[in-house]
Amino acid sequence: MIDLSTTITGIKLKNPLMNASGALCMTKEELHELGASSSGAFISKSCTLLARDGNPEPRYADFSGGSINSMGLPNPGYQFYTSFFPELAKYTKPLFASVSGLSLADNVQIIKTFSEVKALSAIELNLSCPNVPGKPQVGYDFEHSAEYIHAVSKICKKPLGVKLPPYFDFAHFEQMAAIINKSNIAFVTCINSLGNGLVIDPAKEQVVIKPKGGYGGIGGSCVKPIALSNVHKFRELLKPSIQVIGCGGVTSGTDVFEHLLAGADVVQVGTTLVQYGPKVFDRLLKELEIIMKKKQYSSLVDCKGKLKQLS
Numbered sequence: 107m108i109d110l111s112t113t114i115t116g117i118k119l120k121n122p123l124m125n126a127s128g129a130l131c132m133t134k135e136e137l138h139e140l141g142a143s144s145s146g147a148f149i150s151k152s153c154t155l156l157a158r159d160g161n162p163e164p165r166y167a168d169f170s171g172g173s174i175n176s177m178g179l180p181n182p183g184y185q186f187y188t189s190f191f192p193e194l195a196k197y198t199k200p201l202f203a204s205v206s207g208l209s210l211a212d213n214v215q216i217i218k219t220f221s222e223v224k225a226l227s228a229i230e231l232n233l234s235c236p237n238v239p240g241k242p243q244v245g246y247d248f249e250h251s252a253e254y255i256h257a258v259s260k261i262c263k264k265p266l267g268v269k270l271p272p273y274f275d276f277a278h279f280e281q282m283a284a285i286i287n288k289s290n291i292a293f294v295t296c297i298n299s300l301g302n303g304l305v306i307d308p309a310k311e312q313v314v315i316k317p318k319g320g321y322g323g324i325g326g327s328c329v330k331p332i333a334l335s336n337v338h339k340f341r342e343l344l345k346p347s348i349q350v351i352g353c354g355g356v357t358s359g360t361d362v363f364e365h366l367l368a369g370a371d372v373v374q375v376g377t378t379l380v381q382y383g384p385k386v387f388d389r390l391l392k393e394l395e396i397i398m399k400k401k402q403y404s405s406l407v408d409c410k411g412k413l414k415q416l417s
């Protein structure tokens with residue numbers, strides 16, 4: 107028997123998989139389906155203070171290496187989730203809420219309210235949505251990020267994590283890690299989509315999504331090396347008590363295994379979940395088990411963070 111269980115911020119998960127916020131987790135039906143799936147935990151769509159329709163459609167498209175989206179935070183508003191979350195308590199696995207208020211004051215108000223919702227295990231503050239016109243990604247502005255993290259940690263009564271954009275420079279990893287190490291953030295989620303990519307349909311000679319002139323966040327297999335570097339670097343730079351959720355490029359059990367090797371405690375699935383639906387967790391878990399068995403590992407501790415360097 108292979109033990110796939112893991113722990114994040116003291117919360118036990120029966121396996122390390124969960125959905126990435128944004129992937130099939132906005133409506134009641136979608137969240138019930140995730141609750142009933144084989145994932146170890148689940149998270150709701152990033153919510154704002156007021157309901158939003160999001161950007162004009164088409165706003166999501168698959169391409170050969172992954173997906174592009176410019177959803178623009180469509181969601182029914184935080185009050186919808188506040189009253190709906192208790193219904194999800196029947197799925198006896200941890201439920202996370204993702205929060206992406208359009209201002210610091212909005213985030214404070216939402217997180218204050220969510221702090222009192224018993225059905226919630228943890229809160230993930232999204233500092234990295236690239237798709238709201240006129241709202242730059244907070245995670246690329248270190249001063250602003252520090253201000254957000256400081257204010258929100260003061261009022262949050264649940265374990266609090268931050269979802270980060272991908273970083274590409276060691277100096278930036280170090281700056282963000284220093285901010286987080288000084289806070290009471292319990293986990294980081296690396297990475298949100300690679301902001302403002304452009305996918306072109308050569309036959310039609312046009313972009314594939316409507317908002318923002320075709321620019322959107324890139325996810326799926328092509329982002330895996332960047333996701334892994336961010337997981338690995340933050341694992342190296344953060345205090346051991348701050349945990350890392352890996353997100354990006356997970357299409358198979360091997361990809362989950364690589365995130366674990368890089369140091370992830372939990373692994374989120376985005377594009378692949380959108381493409382195949384919540385049943386995909388069954389396949390990913392089976393594939394992960396096969397790899398672990400082949401390597402004669404009996405639990406995640408045997409491989410977590412054990413990435414080897416070349417001598």
Ligand code: SIN
Nearest residue numbers: 177178179234235237
């Ligand atoms: C969106 O709703 O635009 C996606 C959310 C995100 O990437 O954070």
